[in-house]
Amino acid sequence: MAKQQHKPWGGVFEGDVDPRVERFSESVSFDHRLYAQDIRGSIAHARMLAETGMLSADERDQIVAGLEEIGHEIAAGTFEFKQELEDVHMNVERKLTERLGDVGRKLHTGRSRNDQVSTDFRLWIRDAIDRTDQLLANLQRAFVDRCDRDHGIILPGYTHLQRAQPVLANHYWLAYTEKFGRDRERLAECRRRVNQLPLGTAALAGTTIPIDRRHVAAALDFEGVVANSLDSSSDRDFAIEFAFVLTLIAEHLSTWAEEWILWSTAEFRFLRLPHAYCTGSSIMPQKINPDVLELIRGKTARVVGNLTSLLVLIKGLPLAYNRDLQEDKPRVFDSADTVEASVELAAAVVTGAELNRPAIHERLERGYLDATTLMEHLIKVGVPQRTAHEIIGKLVGVAMKRDVPLAKLELAEFQAAHPALDQSVYTVLGVEQAILAFSSEGSTAPAMVAKQVALWKERLGLEP
């Protein structure tokens, strides 16, 4: 049995703790990942305590040097984390105390592990946000880089996974660029709320010790201090928001991955995936499987699961700190690790894939992708939309029976359908002409798309 007297709370305890409780309640096996943030936060706290007169300059210097040394040892892998010390915070502090004696025992003045862990976690998430943002910018660059390579390629656009209308390949690349652009905006907004200092909240009510929270906030590059200690001690909104943004990123990746899994099949043959991101079968020699894409899609499940866990975790928790909150870190770490790896690999796959122009071209001829353009042609001469829809629907029926594209119907057939369908129909039929007929803002009209490509190149710092 481990002696409670050896714990930082030993004073009031009689008897020993069941070793199963130590195993059950420890968090150092995962929160050791916060060590750099913990040390940085403690250094800022110690410097502040010296400013307010709670530590002498000499005590401050001993503590700062001691913490830096411990930081180096952990980075070098020579530091031994002890499970009985529960978490990263107490492991670091105990080591400091072993080395400095009473001076080390002063570090925890005016703070609690409740505000300490929240500070460390916010610092960690802030770094993770910045890493994710950079990875997303690279992914966006990979999509936008395709625009020069695939200039002029037309793809069949789908709704309900049925061929619908033609779209420029560049319009398609920019569709994903936009989605990940919104994710980056969400990260930036989340970062503002993450970037508020909780330290000084102490356990839940604040402290009677003279402290200067603004001093610590400035030292740690926080934009401000959390206003209400009771709120701050219980708050994990910042972590949940981050987990949500990660979930949306994973969802966007999953959509893209699914699409490309389909497109790479022999049935579609729209693209050839780079072999570096595929794996084979142990039994079927011919197989080249899109495993990376499948795992990007599959790992989205755990990211969703992590978000759900976090939401359930805080459900019904009374104010303020409750030990339940310790369960937040593994979920956030896992989502961050998963999404970072997925985004990085996605960029490589986007860059390495080749569109199969002949196979795509073959599909453009089929599927009546120009039918809506023809209908709009008729609407523009004054025919009501519902009527035009019916007329073109019937013409498509005629073409389907003959198994020819609309452009192959005789002028007499168009005339019989509606007198306004004259020779001019042949100027909008066929996907190339249909693409040119688009005009609305945000559409796949070549001029609109070119403008957007230029805009994104500028935003992403790419060559025009």
Ligand code: ARG
């Ligand atoms: N390991 C704990 C956590 O991650 C640190 C805070 C513990 N606070 C406490 N009052 N027991 O939440």
